[in-house]
Amino acid sequence: MLIVEDEPSIADVLAIALRYHRFEVMTAGTVREGLALATRTRPDAALLDVMLPDGDGRALGRELRARRPDLALVFLTARDAPAEIVGALGFGDDYITKPFNIDEVVARLGAVLRRTRSADVLPERPPLRYGDLELDETAYTVHRSGHTVQLTPTEYALLRFLVRNGGRVVPKEQLLRHVWQYEHTAESTVVETYISYLRRKLEALGPPLITTRRGVGYGLAGGA
Structure with a gap:
């Protein structure tokens, strides 16, 4: 490349x-x-x-x-x-x-x-897994409980970052920097908007997965 x-x-x-x-x-x-x-x-x-x-x-x-x-x-x-x-x-x-x-x-x-x-x-990467969730980082596809989850590129990037940090709550500011490359925009509501999109799609196939630590950030069920 x-x-x-x-x-x-x-x-x-x-x-x-x-x-x-x-x-x-x-x-x-x-x-x-x-x-x-x-x-x-x-x-x-x-x-x-x-x-x-x-x-x-x-x-x-x-x-x-x-x-x-x-x-x-x-x-x-x-x-x-x-x-x-x-x-x-x-x-x-x-x-x-x-x-x-x-x-x-x-x-x-x-x-x-x-x-x-x-x-x-194409470089091969093993799937990312968290509970019943599987992300294929070569094909950029997501499955939950064996069912395909149709995500936009931004939704995929957000979910992948949460999965990679599945054991902890990720601060909103860190999500803004990593997924959107925003700086000094803590007042932005883009994270909340995309979290709601992900919840709607993921919860159609299973129990609630994304958790909220009010005033801090977001994580996955079972995390810290």
């Missing part, structure tokens, strides 16, 4: 998350560095910022795709005008706008790889 992003903090977040999911990651900050890395390593996928210091990430994408037609190509940018999206998707596989949710980026990269590459390219 090649990441070309000129903002070090964003590049670091992406690299850490993708390495956690067992991708081999290389990073570059310019078109020139990206081309040099791609020439030496022949990556299976590229995540490219559109606005780079020495050129346009879309032009870099065209060059990489010309060199390797089976390259999975995803653009990452603050631009969200329809013309920009259509132009990038003319030769790329997906287009993600900033600010982004890191788990959604990982999920969409996985979806692109499933469409464009053989299954052995």
